[in-house]
Amino acid sequence: MSHQMGRVVSAILERHFGEIVQKVGDDLFSYGSRPISMIVRNTGLPRNQVIDSLRTLLKFDLATFEPYNDVIVDYKLLPDNVLLLIRYPRYLLQMKSKYGSEAELLVEELLQQATCTATTLLFNIATKFKDDKEKSITILGLKDMFISLVTAGYIQQAPVAELKEGSEIPTLVPVATIVPDLDSRALVQAMNNGHINDIKDNIYWRVNYDRFHLDFRDEIMIKAITRRIDENAGELMRFLLEKMYLTSAPWAPESSPLCAVELRERCRSAATDKPLLHQFVDQYLKVLEENGGGFVRRVGDAGSGQFTVRSRHAALQLVLCALEHCVTERLGSKAARIFRLIYTKKYIEEDDIQKNAMLVNKECKQLTYKLMEEHFISVQPMRKPASAGGMAKAIYLYHVKLHSVAYTGLEMCYRSLHNVLRRAAHERSAHARLVDKQRRVRTIVHGMRLRGETQRNIDDVEETLTPPELAVLQGVEKRLKQLSTAELELDRNLFIFKWYFMYPYVE
Template sequence: MSAQLGKVLSLILCERFGPIIEKVGMYLFQYGTSPILYIVKSTKFPLSKVKESLCVLIKYRLVTFSPNRNENIANYTINAENVLLMLRYPKYINLIKKKFGDESEMIIEEILQRSYWTASEIILKVDQRLSKSVENTVTLGQLKDKFVSLVTAKYLVRMPYSEEDKPVPNLVIKDKELHLIPEIDIKQIVNAKTGQPYNYTDKNIYWTVNFDRFHQDMRDKIIVTAFTRKFDENAGELVKLLLQRMYIRTQPWADISNPVPILEIKDLLKKQNTFPQLNAFFDQYVNVIEQDSSKLIRKSGEASGGSFQIFLKEAFTQFAWEVTEQCVLEKFDSKAARIFRLVKLKKYIEPDQIQKLAMIPAKEAKRLSYQLLEENFLEIQELRKASVGNGPSKSFMLFYIKLEQVVRMILDLCYKTLFNIMTRRNYEREINKRIIDKKQRVDTIAMGMRAQGASENQLADIEEMITPPERQILESVEKTMKKLNLVELEIDDTIFLLQMYLTYE
């Protein structure tokens, strides 16, 4: 795995769990699958601390375990992808808020904070949070319905469990049980809320967040946004409907979908009647999307005519090409990007041809070509021509692009940028720690005074505890933090797109 990724994971673990868990997690990242005694020996922590750290990491699905050869000792393996996903939690919460509302957002937030929980406990906790609001009118029954909706939509899944009593249990769950909703007794939740004796009917059934389901939505959003920006909202809506109908016939992560009848989409649009222009020019929009360079949809055979297949792998390959071309343009210049596009178009090309076809002076074309080669955006292949008699053998040099290698290199650059952003944010927070802590204390005092019914003059006096120069520093820090957070989100978008390409590759 990448060293840059390791630095990012180290920061994430240290920020969220502290230095001891970070050391345990990074040992597993560096040395791979290991038993507990190896971890204790290397980290030099007490056995109890290592056990506690592994328990926390396993709870949050950041570490998995499997039995050793003798089945009495567990081997532990870190899940680097799940550690990185912790940066994406705000996106998951925001996605659910837009799609299902505030109550569902709270359910997802509570589960992400604890990693897994029973349905009854989640409903009770969210109800307690909502009860603090004066305007709350949501009942326990409605919260139960919200939870069931999230399970039905597959955003929540059951946690695996052990069927056998072994020293190192093998956690499994059947596919039919993943989204099987247990009996949730509202009366028992009411008893728990009012302090009466209770016995939850689902006390041994735990639920966790299904990251794959969120990633499906994020993947679809990338595709819809790409077509909306390239054409208009009507094209984006057509692609969105195609993707929705794809799920009825095809596995979500299939490279190519089963045929989707275009008349089905047309009838659906007529019923919705929300995009009149798309209804009027439906056939033209279908033709434009079909002929687009992303090659997202194609007709499924000559005879069927009215059915289209969705080529997700092809689409994300084109997106990856666009990202790499943009990186070349930003890192070098437009001439280097022209050379990169030319090599992409020709697949294999000689240096002399680059100079002629790119319309760049020979000396500059040679310099840029070898600069791209040095930075690993281009690869070179040498072909030798067999000699005739005693004559000298000839060789040809061909430039080509290995897209997967370039994508992995850009991913590494993204991890490096992410590490720099997080380090800078921690630095800003550290050097302004005194003023930030003072602001938090003042806000806490003001909140307490406001709750006690303090006058405006009293609250103004408390606010004046922060001097004008300190306010300027706080505004500057807040502005910097917002910029860094925005860049982090944008970098994560790029990482996700490139990871989608590698997933399909």
């Protein structure tokens, strides 16, 4: 809940829902929880617009409410959920690559609707693609996919409203997801009738972000091991994670011990794909344990070895890498060397930095101070009790407080994300007229093509966009694309930082 975060949240709200929602969101962010009347007074917006904004925020689960008393309701923004808005494309990509386009359609529609009944969801998608012969999407196929997504945990039941006695304000209570039993015949009939008035369905569903995040985490861990060792080791990591889900909580900092025998069996079943992995399982386990960045640890020798997966340690390693990368890109590789040195030595004196980093005295000092200025390292003075002289009596120990440095990194992410969003907004508003013109020309041309008009007429319309205008438009498009890509990349970094902060801080 930092200032930078507030700015990012505000920019994201503006991009997705417009200025008015942004104003309401800002107000809620800066004042914590407050009732409607206070929002109205503070923002100076008409009451109905504030109500509309709150509806939007509540619908997309970007805010919550709780009764203050029987009449007044306090609203509260959920900034973390607002940040998830820029991760939506990644969820869809995940769905598409893992389950195919049907799953993608389901999740896309559900993300757009925020919460929806299964029947409405299936019906809407099926109607949309009724005439699309190429994709051949049927409501029954969608239904099966929906059920398998629910089973896999990507879609979960939305919280249910409960009314307390004597109060009209509902409280939302999360419910356990039960795999639904949808009536295929009724669905087909509804498709034929063209409406779903006959089906009574009042169970609402929504996307389970957490399940996606678990997928992202696993992918990151597997990819890290693959890059560090090789593909077989990555596969082994995948098996380890698979086994981990069976015995421990998915986000557990350290999983319960996994038996090597089981892993060997799993590798044997995959022997056709990865013969080398099957042949050298023990060696791979050894390498993974010794050189795998501490993702896996051997905890016992019983049953030919027991291993735990250390999610928390993995997060720490990745955050460290990200920070090192930040230092390299900002201050150069020499500064990164100093940063690494200080981290490995834990506490180190200034003179020792020079000796160990093998840098020129002056340059080393400059970089050290620069690192300190940017809050990558911190200094711990140690007073010697009995000695005379000004500076000589204290030693200054440099060290890396990873937790606070990680916060620095997070703040940097927020700041650049805000910059990217602002820049994109500026780009869009500066060229709004041209972009609008281009869109209009495109629709007109599209209409003309449908009507089968001659190429000459179409060219005439297209030429209303002059070459310089086209050049400007191309530039804008390129810049916007770059900024959007940067947004997605920043979100990847944010994910790693959030994963690290998920586990409580220990010294």
